[in-house]
Amino acid sequence: MTEHAALVQGEAIPRERVNALLEAPRRGAGNCATSHNESAHERQRRRWATQVVVADELARRACQERGLATPDEVSPARILAVAETDVANLGSIVAATLAHSPAARTLLAELEGEQHVPETAVQDYYDRNRDRFLTPEALRRGVDPFGAPAPQDFVPYTHARDGIAHELRRAATHRAFFDWFDRARAGVEYATGHEHPGDPSHPDHEHRH
Structure with a gap:
């Protein structure tokens, strides 16, 4: 059996790094209905963990290329603290990696520091999503934001602006991270049993992240 889980630019990523992540305590262990299902689940879990470890390695290299200092120690147990909303918004691989x-x-x-959100984009978001900016009092009265609301029924743009800009910058940052990850892992070679969970070349593949 090969001793590496993947090759990143020809450099082996040891299986031990994947095993360390797999050995972290996890919720719901042992709840599979049958040994067959459990076996398939564990195989997919190993592939998923490989993606997280590879992402960590790629991020280390990207930080080194950019001259960014990072702590060496990773935290396998922290994957238990991933919020469900982060999984829904980012996908389980990216959420667990972060x-x-x-x-x-x-x-x-x-990447967040590199994102620029134009004022026009912030204003456009405010104008197109007026229902999100009704005042609490207008909400209590059941005001229809798309009917004939009064100007005072809305939180002023000056009060909403910073929150909108933050939300748009965060979304742009995530897109930049996804784009980086897709490019960075394009040349990664995976050992048998460590392929991407959604790779259709193996029978357990799943088209989700």
């Missing part, structure tokens, strides 16, 4: 990898979080912060 929880597990200091390098990934450092890279994300660097």
Whole structure:
């Protein structure tokens, strides 16, 4: 059996790094209905963990290329603290990577600093999503934001602006991180049993992240 889980630019990523993540305590262990289902589940879990470890390695390299200092220690147990909303918004691989990898979080912060949100985009968001900016009093009265509301029924743009800009910058940062990850892992070679969970070349594949 091969001793590596993947090759990143020809450099082996040891299986031990994947095993360390797999050995972290997890919720719901042992709840599979049958041994067959449990076996398929564990195989997919190993593939999923490989993606997280590979993402950590790629992030380390990206940080090094950018001259960014990152802590060396990763935190396998932190994947248990991933919020369900983060999984829904980011996908389980990216959400777990950001929880597990200091390098990934450092890279994300660097990417956030590179995002510019034009004022016109903030204003446009406010104008197109008026229902999100009704005042509490207008909500209590059941005001229809698309009917004939009064100007005072809405939170003023000056009060909403910073929150909108933050939300748009965060979304742009996540897109930049996804784009980086897709490019960075394009040349990764995976050992048998460590393929992407959605790779259709193996029978357990799942088209989700």
